[in-house]
Amino acid sequence: MERRLLDAALARALDLAEHGPLAGGNPRVGCVILDTAGGPLAEGWHRGAGTAHAEAAALAAVPAASRHRLTGAVAVVTLEPCRHTGHTPPCAAALDEAGVAAVIYAVADPHPVAAGGAAWLAAHGVTTLDAARAGLDPALVDRAHELLHPWTTAVRRGRPWLIGKTATSLDGRVAAADGTSRWITGPDARAHAHVVRAGVDAIVVGTGTVLADDPALTARGPDGRPAPHQPVRVVIGHRDVPDTARVRSGPGEWLHLRTHDLGAVLAELDRRGLRRVLLEGGPALLSAALRRGLVDELHAYVAPVLLGAGPGAVGDLGITTIADAARWRTRRTEQLGPDLLLVATAARPTTPGDPTTNRRATAPADPTTSRRATARARTATSPHPTTQGAA
Numbered sequence: 569m570e571r572r573l574l575d576a577a578l579a580r581a582l583d584l585a586e587h588g589p590l591a592g593g594n595p596r597v598g599c600v601i602l603d604t605a606g607g608p609l610a611e612g613w614h615r616g617a618g619t620a621h622a623e624a625a626a627l628a629a630v631p632a633a634s635r636h637r638l639t640g641a642v643a644v645v646t647l648e649p650c651r652h653t654g655h656t657p658p659c660a661a662a663l664d665e666a667g668v669a670a671v672i673y674a675v676a677d678p679h680p681v682a683a684g685g686a687a688w689l690a691a692h693g694v695t696t697l698d699a700a701r702a703g704l705d706p707a708l709v710d711r712a713h714e715l716l717h718p719w720t721t722a723v724r725r726g727r728p729w730l731i732g733k734t735a736t737s738l739d740g741r742v743a744a745a746d747g748t749s750r751w752i753t754g755p756d757a758r759a760h761a762h763v764v765r766a767g768v769d770a771i772v773v774g775t776g777t778v779l780a781d782d783p784a785l786t787a788r789g790p791d792g793r794p795a796p797h798q799p800v801r802v803v804i805g806h807r808d809v810p811d812t813a814r815v816r817s818g819p820g821e822w823l824h825l826r827t828h829d830l831g832a833v834l835a836e837l838d839r840r841g842l843r844r845v846l847l848e849g850g851p852a853l854l855s856a857a858l859r860r861g862l863v864d865e866l867h868a869y870v871a872p873v874l875l876g877a878g879p880g881a882v883g884d885l886g887i888t889t890i891a892d893a894a895r896w897r898t899r900r901t902e903q904l905g906p907d908l909l910l911v912a913t914a915a916r917p918t919t920p921g922d923p924t925t926n927r928r929a930t931a932p933a934d935p936t937t938s939r940r941a942t943a944r945a946r947t948a949t950s951p952h953p954t955t956q957g958a959a
């Protein structure tokens with residue numbers, strides 16, 4: 569099949585994946601199925617935990633009258649199809665049973681339980697290719713890795729992707745000298761912060777922030793109404809959370825973990841399936857997390873306000889000279905009314921799955937051609953053939 573058709577299918581699958589929810593513990597995945605002539609047959613995306621995976625959604629979208637066109641079809645997926653039975657049956661088996669001859673996926677699944685779909689499909693005679701090795705557009709492959717990076721990183725490491733948030737004055741302060749901090753940033757920045765809250769699984773603060781600000785830690789719309797998804801609210805520290813604290817009364821769950829061990833906190837959140845976590849604490853907590861290298865992404869809201877005194881966003885990180893400065897990689901900037909948002913990620917050495925890793929590969933002549941694909945397209949026969957496809 570022509571590579572431009574596969575590239576277009578991957579681009580579309582990525583657009584679909586972006587419809588998926590950020591929160592909820594599951595990856596954002598899109599799938600496009602092409603018939604033997606390269607025409608779009610169906611598409612789908614994963615709408616969150618407990619709902620059909622992207623491949624199953626795409627298969628279900630094929631009208632009954634067109635199901636014969638699945639024989640010899642090519643599925644282009646942003647994430648390797650799963651091979652396990654969770655809330656839903658394995659996608660690898662569903663694709664095979666439907667008669668799909670080739671599966672191209674952009675990102676390998678690191679999940680210890682769900683991974684292995686590609687090997688399973690290959691063992692069942694389905695041509696199964698990593699998109700980079702198949703010679704698809706490297707920019708699209710990079711986009712897929714970027715999209716899934718927080719999720720794949722969280723799964724691989726066994727701890728959530730941690731986003732640190734600060735709202736500071738131009739001179740880097742998070743509160744005035746008397747401890748008051750409401751409001752440094754304007755309504756647009758605060759509304760944006762609520763959108764971010766609605767896309768995380770948990771919000772973490774220290775007891776210091778609860779006692780100083782009494783935040784509700786809920787995700788709310790501009791009209792003040794709670795967003796449909798509410799993150800778990802987590803307070804850490806030994807001091808008591810007052811009975812009247814607003815954090816106790818919002819919708820959904822809240823937790824008080826009486827510890828200073830941030831590794832243990834993240835392990836507990838991971839155990840609960842919480843993969844995207846927002847750290848909204850004050851300087852004590854953020855500094856502790858930064859010192860331990862636990863922060864993956866920073867959201868810095870900066871207001872054109874000067875305070876001159878008051879606590880800085882981050883305390884001592886043990887850096888004594890400019891050569892040792894912790895330098896971050898700017899991902900994007902955004903103007904929000906009078907304020908600015910800078911999103912940055914930790915500049916660490918590249919690892920497998922890091923969007924900056926070079927994945928360019930030599931392209932085969934036609935990535936979807938194999939004995940199995942040809943046979944399937946020509947004969948439209950057994951759903952369980954035994955021929956080994958290209959790995």
Ligand SMILES: NC(=O)c1ccc[n+]([C@@H]2O[C@H](COP(=O)([O-])OP(=O)(O)OC[C@H]3O[C@@H](n4cnc5c(N)ncnc54)[C@H](OP(=O)(O)O)[C@@H]3O)[C@@H](O)[C@H]2O)c1
Pocket residue numbers: 733734735736741742743747748749752773774775776777778780781804805806807808827828829830848849850851852853854856
């Ligand atoms: N502008 C902003 O973005 C922003 C955001 C949040 C807060 N603030 C401001 O920051 C101030 C509060 O600062 P803060 O630093 O006290 O708040 P914090 O970091 O949220 O809370 C600090 C408390 O967290 C507990 N804790 C848990 N694990 C810890 C660890 N590993 N290291 C250190 N402490 C740990 C400790 O409480 P125990 O003593 O109970 O163990 C500690 O006193 C307020 O003025 C608030 O308005 C500003």
